[in-house]
Amino acid sequence: MKAxxxxxxxxxxxxxxxxxxxxxxxxxxxxxxxxxxxxxxxAQKPRAVIDCERQVYEEEYANVHRGPHFLxxxxxxxxxxxxxxxxxxxxxxxxREIIFTRxxxxxxxxxxxxxxxxxxxxGDEVVLSEMEHHSNIVPWQMLRDxxxxxxKVAPITDDGELSxxxxxxxxxxxxxxxAITHVSNVLGTVVPVAEVIRRAHAAGAKVLIDGCQxxxxxxxxxxxxxxxxxxxxxxxxxxxxxxxxxxxRSELLEAMPPYMGxxxxxxxxxxxxTEYAGIPQRFEAGTPAIAQAIALAPAIEFVLELxxxxxxxxxxxxxxxxxxxxxxxxxxxxxxxxxxxDGVVSFTLGHAHAHDIATILDRAGIxxxxxxxxxxxxxxxxxVAATARASFGLYNTRVEVDALAEGxxxxxxxxx
Amino acid sequence: xxxxxxxLYQEVILxxxxxxxxxxxxxxxxxxxxxxxxLCGDQIKVYLTLGPGDVVEDASFEGKGCAISVASASLMxxxxxxxxxxxxxxxxxxxxxxxxxxxxxxxxxxxxxxxEKLDVLSGxxxxxxxxxxxxxxxxxxxxxxxxxxxVSTE
Numbered sequence: 232m233k234a235x236x237x238x239x240x241x242x243x244x245x246x247x248x249x250x251x252x253x254x255x256x257x258x259x260x261x262x263x264x265x266x267x268x269x270x271x272x273x274a275q276k277p278r279a280v281i282d283c284e285r286q287v288y289e290e291e292y293a294n295v296h297r298g299p300h301f302l303x304x305x306x307x308x309x310x311x312x313x314x315x316x317x318x319x320x321x322x323x324x325x326x327r328e329i330i331f332t333r334x335x336x337x338x339x340x341x342x343x344x345x346x347x348x349x350x351x352x353x354g355d356e357v358v359l360s361e362m363e364h365h366s367n368i369v370p371w372q373m374l375r376d377x378x379x380x381x382x383k384v385a386p387i388t389d390d391g392e393l394s395x396x397x398x399x400x401x402x403x404x405x406x407x408x409x410a411i412t413h414v415s416n417v418l419g420t421v422v423p424v425a426e427v428i429r430r431a432h433a434a435g436a437k438v439l440i441d442g443c444q445x446x447x448x449x450x451x452x453x454x455x456x457x458x459x460x461x462x463x464x465x466x467x468x469x470x471x472x473x474x475x476x477x478x479x480r481s482e483l484l485e486a487m488p489p490y491m492g493x494x495x496x497x498x499x500x501x502x503x504x505t506e507y508a509g510i511p512q513r514f515e516a517g518t519p520a521i522a523q524a525i526a527l528a529p530a531i532e533f534v535l536e537l538x539x540x541x542x543x544x545x546x547x548x549x550x551x552x553x554x555x556x557x558x559x560x561x562x563x564x565x566x567x568x569x570x571x572x573d574g575v576v577s578f579t580l581g582h583a584h585a586h587d588i589a590t591i592l593d594r595a596g597i598x599x600x601x602x603x604x605x606x607x608x609x610x611x612x613x614x615v616a617a618t619a620r621a622s623f624g625l626y627n628t629r630v631e632v633d634a635l636a637e638g639x640x641x642x643x644x645x646x647x
Numbered sequence: 648x649x650x651x652x653x654x655l656y657q658e659v660i661l662x663x664x665x666x667x668x669x670x671x672x673x674x675x676x677x678x679x680x681x682x683x684x685x686l687c688g689d690q691i692k693v694y695l696t697l698g699p700g701d702v703v704e705d706a707s708f709e710g711k712g713c714a715i716s717v718a719s720a721s722l723m724x725x726x727x728x729x730x731x732x733x734x735x736x737x738x739x740x741x742x743x744x745x746x747x748x749x750x751x752x753x754x755x756x757x758x759x760x761x762x763e764k765l766d767v768l769s770g771x772x773x774x775x776x777x778x779x780x781x782x783x784x785x786x787x788x789x790x791x792x793x794x795x796x797x798v799s800t801e
Contacts, residue, residue: 584713
């Protein structure tokens with residue numbers, strides 16, 4: 232608390248008022264006020280999202296795209312309006328370039344299973360980075376095992392930045408795809424994706440960006456970036472779970488075979504032959520997550536209304552303050568010291584294992600993550616088995632950072 | 648510190664976690680196995696030397712993990728030495744009962760002292776997600792005895 236008063240925080244919006252929009256933040260855990268520092272795993276939802284999903288079920292629900300009745304038409308309009316909101320959010324050229332999936336994992340798997348299977352062949356190379364989440368590693372390994380592509384891994388520096396020189400060295404005539412994270416879920420590093428895309432395109436490769444840890448922290452303009460595919464999950468963007476997005480440039484999507492077969496993705500079916508639907512329906516077989524897609528729109532509107540300038544000012548202040556408070560703790564090491572980090576601060580503490588840290592903090596009402604964060608190759612690169620990770624969203628406060636720092640001090644006293 | 652945390656991180660646990668006993672490989676072990684907790688990435692390897700009558704002559708472990716898993720492994724290597732496989736089975740049952748409060752407690756006849764030493768892990772009961780930490784070494788020991796090379800707590 233004392234430290235909080237020594238600095239004037241950059242107050243870009245009224246955080247107390249904003250927190251009131253997130254009902255769950257008012258609850259307590261183990262008899263303590265909840266300090267939620269796990270938004271990078273999944274963010275909490277504002278009332279607008281919760282109310283929207285409830286309203287869909289109470290007043291607007293029917294299946295989409297098929298029913299010749301009022302409610303089906305209504306729900307279909309709302310579903311497509313949500314797609315239009317995502318288009319605007321990513322500044323895609325056309326709403327048909329927005330495919331609804333379950334989550335970013337499914338979005339990446341979709342690209343690997345359709346574009347990858349159709350356009351890659353044995354010996355072609357896919358370039359990843361050392362800081363990828365398993366969801367941007369395993370689909371490519373499955374494709375490797377199926378068709379014999381090769382996986383190359385771009386190195387990071389000790390600060391946790393992508394080595395652009397190391398990346399360049401991997402690019403060659405056989406490079407067909409670069410699949411890389413926008414923001415590291417462990418290190419918080421922001422990858423210079425515009426530059427990565429420029430270099431990859433110069434080498435003749437397509438680029439998929441895993442934007443799971445980016446879209447809640449920064450404006451993404453897929454056309455300005457020039458990326459070919461962009462994937463994110465709704466639940467990390469203060470939206471519902473069960474809904475994700477894949478953006479793909481229309482000329483690529485048009486040429487891709489379907490992902491799953493079923494209803495909604497065809498234009499005609501006989502036992503001899505099936506004509507597939509156009510995009511995006513071709514990739515959306517079966518009844519989608521209707522209410523969740525519709526309720527993703529108010530999440531996006533919530534974020535856009537605050538504005539990324541204000542969100543960034545607020546979150547940058549939190550990251551800087553957390554870095555300062557945590558660095559001052561004896562024996563604590565912060566993993567990932569790239570400038571301009573987004574969202575997360577990962578750390579280890581002397582001999583205290585990340586799980587013990589998380590257990591002790593949990594009893595103080597503080598929710599953090601501990602473990603390998605689905606990035607085991609990165610853990611290996613860092614030389615640790617696990618890290619503790621505090622992650623920050625637009626609703627967190629310096630007071631919560633203070634609680635975290637005090638909680639870690641308590642851990643340190645136990646394990647000293 | 649809160650009571651439930653004090654019960655979990657008892658001095659004995661912290662001591663075993665800090666200075667694990669029998670943290671070494673056994674070159675000519677009768678049995679060994681690798682244990683893995685995929686949830687946290689913890690890896691441990693357990694070694695055993697069996698003497699006449701299938702009595703454990705030596706037990707050791709290698710690996711890294713949280714305070715609970717390391718302390719449990721360390722304690723286990725001390726407790727199983729000189730015991731028969733049947734006694735070890737009962738000790739594991741006793742540990743499981745202490746950590747979960749579920750099932751029936753096995754008979755402690757003849758191994759009361761060893762069973763009592765497992766009481767330090769009963770604080771885990773209030774932390775269900777940590778039960779796997781406390782039992783990883785024991786599951787790995789079982790796998791070693793069963794001749795399996797790898798075990799996972801999943």
